[in-house]
Amino acid sequence: MAGGFVGTADTARVEAPTTWKSYMMCAFAAFGGIFFGYDSGYISGVLAMNYFIHLFTGLPIPGPNATTAETNAFVIPTPHKSLIVSILSAGTFFGALLAGDLADWFGRRFTVILGCFVYGIGCILQTASTGLGLLVAGRLIAGFGVGFVSAIIILYMSEIAPKGVRGAIVSGYQFAITIGLLLASCVDYATKDRTDSGSYRIPMALQLLWAVILAAGLFWLPESPRYFVKKGKLEQAARVLERLRDQPAGSELVQAELTEIIANHEYEMSVIPQEGYFSSWANCFRGGLRNPASNLRRTILGTSMQMMQQWTGINFIFYFGTTFFTQLHTINNPFLISLITTLVNVCSTPISFWIIERFGRRSIMIWGALGMVVCEFIVAIIGVTDTSKAAVSAMIAFICIYIFFFATTWGPGAWVVIGEVFPLPIRSRGVALSTASNWLWNCIITIITPYITSTSGGGVDLGPKVFFLWGSLCGVCLVYAYFLIPETKGLTLEQVDRMLEETTPMTSAKWVPHSTYAAEMGMTDKPAEVHHVEAGKEVV
Numbered sequence: 001m002a003g004g005f006v007g008t009a010d011t012a013r014v015e016a017p018t019t020w021k022s023y024m025m026c027a028f029a030a031f032g033g034i035f036f037g038y039d040s041g042y043i044s045g046v047l048a049m050n051y052f053i054h055l056f057t058g059l060p061i062p063g064p065n066a067t068t069a070e071t072n073a074f075v076i077p078t079p080h081k082s083l084i085v086s087i088l089s090a091g092t093f094f095g096a097l098l099a100g101d102l103a104d105w106f107g108r109r110f111t112v113i114l115g116c117f118v119y120g121i122g123c124i125l126q127t128a129s130t131g132l133g134l135l136v137a138g139r140l141i142a143g144f145g146v147g148f149v150s151a152i153i154i155l156y157m158s159e160i161a162p163k164g165v166r167g168a169i170v171s172g173y174q175f176a177i178t179i180g181l182l183l184a185s186c187v188d189y190a191t192k193d194r195t196d197s198g199s200y201r202i203p204m205a206l207q208l209l210w211a212v213i214l215a216a217g218l219f220w221l222p223e224s225p226r227y228f229v230k231k232g233k234l235e236q237a238a239r240v241l242e243r244l245r246d247q248p249a250g251s252e253l254v255q256a257e258l259t260e261i262i263a264n265h266e267y268e269m270s271v272i273p274q275e276g277y278f279s280s281w282a283n284c285f286r287g288g289l290r291n292p293a294s295n296l297r298r299t300i301l302g303t304s305m306q307m308m309q310q311w312t313g314i315n316f317i318f319y320f321g322t323t324f325f326t327q328l329h330t331i332n333n334p335f336l337i338s339l340i341t342t343l344v345n346v347c348s349t350p351i352s353f354w355i356i357e358r359f360g361r362r363s364i365m366i367w368g369a370l371g372m373v374v375c376e377f378i379v380a381i382i383g384v385t386d387t388s389k390a391a392v393s394a395m396i397a398f399i400c401i402y403i404f405f406f407a408t409t410w411g412p413g414a415w416v417v418i419g420e421v422f423p424l425p426i427r428s429r430g431v432a433l434s435t436a437s438n439w440l441w442n443c444i445i446t447i448i449t450p451y452i453t454s455t456s457g458g459g460v461d462l463g464p465k466v467f468f469l470w471g472s473l474c475g476v477c478l479v480y481a482y483f484l485i486p487e488t489k490g491l492t493l494e495q496v497d498r499m500l501e502e503t504t505p506m507t508s509a510k511w512v513p514h515s516t517y518a519a520e521m522g523m524t525d526k527p528a529e530v531h532h533v534e535a536g537k538e539v540v
């Protein structure tokens, strides 16, 4: 495919230097991660709240003299727990799938704002609920909105961010997810002992705030230039690039970037033309398995990477952590331990802003998977051999180290890579499919987990042995990362396209840009000048 490509080493693409203003504009969208984190996080604490259990099961709250049997029986039944937690991911799965189309028809920004609106309706229903039916409906609808937001924010951020900081900016989304999880834990912690409906209604009502902030902020941000190029609105594309890069629309840098986006789009369209609605969906699966740059291969890469991210078992800690720590009877305050694990997640994530640009996506995913495997096996081994207080403390310490590895590598990395590997004609759908895969596996895992860890309601109760399972799955992630994840750091989205055509994942890190689509498509008479060297990738 690279045959006939006319560029030379000094035709590597250029981009305006990143200014503080453009950085902040791109970073704001990361706020969308708060939804994701808060929504999936608050439920773990609510499910363990006395008032909530009492109201939703009709069981009396066990008094100080209650027997162990009475205390153990005072829980939300496993099928209900599994339904309440997983229904959000089910809604999100469908929301994410639909969002890809909406983002191509109406724009990335509009789709996210619409997602905030849908999410808001879901929040109101949840807050109003006093029984299972309305709560489940509210979480399903909110999930739908989260699906819009989680898929399209990644797409939007990847498309507007300057290449040298794109990894860091998209990692900001993961950071916002962790803050959302932390906020949820704090709010749960603050309201858990209330003896009225405020205990669960306050955490639920607060969700609305995030929707309002994100929708209001996005209202002022520009649309993605790549969306305008896809729609053939080139003047608008130039105007948004002017705002995003903080450079006049007519400047050489903005024009060079725009020309390259247009040329890449035309090139991709000439390789696989899009006709009707269904055939444009079918494009995501075209090109065969043999070609590493085919759309099919990229779709498999994006969807499987998000599946693998869920297989790391991270949500076992964040969704069922409080319940799991309660079952390790030696722990006095399981809520506090959950809060600590969430804090470790938040504090570790910013490290990824730097390492993802310094060491690259591929290497951090490999090392991160290795770190997680080791920690999870240690937790499992301690858990099955020793139940003393000291052993439980050691388990918690290794769980925290495991979270550290996730938060600095696979957490942000999986989102960053899916925003980068799809070519423009299928990008919105590719990212949507990948995000849907994240939620599908999230849903499957949250349905199954209560059954393999609960002591009641027909659960198998693997206890700490469940970490053997997560450890083995992380082993699969390690092999996957080594053989399948390409290195995309420091490249424009268009260069990633070219790199995928010319390398394998194992050789991708060595690839350097050597030509432009604009030159290949005959859209420029002179090679673009290289203005600055970034992340070790730009060649002058």
Ligand code: BGC
Pocket (backbone or CB within 6 Å): 040, 174, 177, 178, 181, 309, 314, 315, 318, 345, 410, 411, 412, 438, 442
């Ligand atoms: C994952 C979520 C997870 C979160 C934890 C995200 O990247 O997709 O499922 O809950 O990280 O920080």
